[in-house]
Amino acid sequence: MKTLLLLALVPSLAAADWNLVWSDEFDGKEIDRSKWGFQVGNGFYNYDANQWIHGWGNNELQYYTEENATLKDGKLVIEAKKESLHGCGYTSARMRTVTRDGKALFAQRYGRFEIRAKLPVGQGLWPAIWMLPEGEEYGGWAASGEIDIMEARGQEPGKVLGTIHYGGGWPANEHSGGEFTFPEGKGIDHFHTYAIEWEPGAIRWYVDDQLYSTKTFWWSSSQRDAQGGVKPASEDDLNPWPAPFDKPFHLLLNLAVGGQFLGNPDESTNFPAKMEVDYVRVYEKEGGAGETSARGEGKLPFAE
Numbered sequence: 001m002k003t004l005l006l007l008a009l010v011p012s013l014a015a016a017d018w019n020l021v022w023s024d025e026f027d028g029k030e031i032d033r034s035k036w037g038f039q040v041g042n043g044f045y046n047y048d049a050n051q052w053i054h055g056w057g058n059n060e061l062q063y064y065t066e067e068n069a070t071l072k073d074g075k076l077v078i079e080a081k082k083e084s085l086h087g088c089g090y091t092s093a094r095m096r097t098v099t100r101d102g103k104a105l106f107a108q109r110y111g112r113f114e115i116r117a118k119l120p121v122g123q124g125l126w127p128a129i130w131m132l133p134e135g136e137e138y139g140g141w142a143a144s145g146e147i148d149i150m151e152a153r154g155q156e157p158g159k160v161l162g163t164i165h166y167g168g169g170w171p172a173n174e175h176s177g178g179e180f181t182f183p184e185g186k187g188i189d190h191f192h193t194y195a196i197e198w199e200p201g202a203i204r205w206y207v208d209d210q211l212y213s214t215k216t217f218w219w220s221s222s223q224r225d226a227q228g229g230v231k232p233a234s235e236d237d238l239n240p241w242p243a244p245f246d247k248p249f250h251l252l253l254n255l256a257v258g259g260q261f262l263g264n265p266d267e268s269t270n271f272p273a274k275m276e277v278d279y280v281r282v283y284e285k286e287g288g289a290g291e292t293s294a295r296g297e298g299k300l301p302f303a304e
Contacts, residue, residue, distance in 0.1 A: 018112045018283030025279050026076045031069060035106065037099040038066045042088050048140055048169070048228065060126075061258035061265075062090040069093035075276045078255045080125065082271035090271075094254035096132075107134035107248035112283040113149060114195040115253075119188035120273035124265030125154030126256040127275045129194055131249040138244045139222040142166055142173035143229060145244035147203065150194040153262040154273070157187035160194070162205035166218040166244055167301070169229025174301075178205060178213025191278060199285065201242045201293035216296030220244040231301045241295050253277060 024035050042063045043054040055061070063085045069078050080092040097106040119127040128151040133144040146165035163177030182188070195206040205213040220243040221232040232238055255275040258264035265271075 017286055019286060020281060021111070021284050022106055022108070022282040023280060024076075025074070026071050026277065027074050028071060031071060031076070031095075035097060036095045037097070037103075037105060038064070038069070039094045039096060040064050040066065040100065042086065055259060056256070058256070058259040058261055060256045061088060061124075062092040062256055063088035064094045064254070065091050066093070067091075069095055075278050076253070078127075078253065078275040078277070080120070080255045080257050080271065080273045080275075082265075090257040090265075092255045092257060094252065094256075096252040097250045104134050104248075104250055106282075107250040108282060108284075109246065109248045110198050110200065110289040111285065112195060112197045113251065114193060114281045114283070115149065116191055116193045116278040117150075118191045118276040118278075119152055119157075120154055120255070120275055121157045121187070121189045122154040122265065122269040122273060124258045124263055124269055125273050126259065126262055127152055127154070127188075128252070128254055128256065130252050132252060133244065134248040134250055137247055138220050138239050139224065139229065140169045142175070143169045143220055143222055143239075143244060144247070145218075145220070145249070147196065147198070147245070147249060148177070149196050149205070150207075151261075152188050154188075154269070155262065157189055158182050158184075160188060160207065162196070162213050164203060164215055164218060164245070166220055167229070168221045168231060169224050171227075172221070172223075172229035172231050172301075174218075176215060176218070176298075180205070180207045180210070180212040182207075191276075198245070199293075200246065200289055200291065201295065203245065216293065217298030218242075218245065219295075219300055221301075234302055235300075237302075238300075242292055246292075251280065251282075253280075 131147040138144040142165040148163040167174035220239040
């Protein structure tokens with residue numbers, strides 16, 4: 001039904017200025033594997049450092065599985081459970097528009113990325129809707145960038161955050177962002193539409209079509225030494241503006257448990273906890289992405 005009525009459901013803002021190019025309405029019986037892959041486990045191998053990174057670099061507590069994501073009543077449900085698996089005390093799911101072996105299923109440079117979702121409340125619950133580069137052409141995180149469309153701390157149900165990560169490879173990375181505060185009684189445990197509009201040299205964040213943050217300043221450097229990324233010494237060490245946000249990015253949806261961003265669950269946290277996603281829709285700008293705007297005001301790492 002949602003698929004048939006898609007045009008009627010598109011917000012007036014998107015209908016007026018953007019053309020729909022990719023979507024998932026989650027109307028089927030099973031997750032569409034032509035659109036989504038899963039990341040499984042509790043970490044990743046860092047080839048630069050030649051070591052395994054537990055907890056996804058954030059000391060997270062969950063083990064991601066494919067079984068913790070299902071479709072129900074026209075919605076994607078990502079469920080975090082308090083259960084033991086492979087040495088972890090919780091399970092959850094992390095989906096992305098990339099196959100498990102790293103093949104991109106969908107990635108796009110520029111556009112409007114829009115997701116309607118309802119998020120869990122509770123200490124130590126970390127739902128996120130975000131984007132990573134299809135490739136790492138400027139180097140490892142965060143030289144090639146990260147765009148967080150929405151992330152929330154479950155213990156702070158009255159607000160969400162929108163953030164970009166950029167700069168050099170860790171530990172020379174930087175970030176900047178904004179936050180949206182909901183009206184009383186209308187927090188993350190209600191369905192809201194989270195979106196970004198990404199154009200050359202500018203990224204804007206929205207909740208329910210209300211603009212709350214705009215970023216026009218960032219930088220990227222591929223400079224590094226044996227320990228990792230290093231701060232650039234001059235303009236010559238920077239990748240050309242608007243790097244790193246001038247390459248295709250893919251989408252991720254996940255519900256993490258615990259970690260340094262928000263702390264661990266406690267006895268007040270209710271499990272299972274559910275993140276529900278009604279749809280994901282991606283648009284292209286009517287008439288093309290447009291010209292690249294100049295870098296906005298901000299302090300470059302070598303500026304005095």
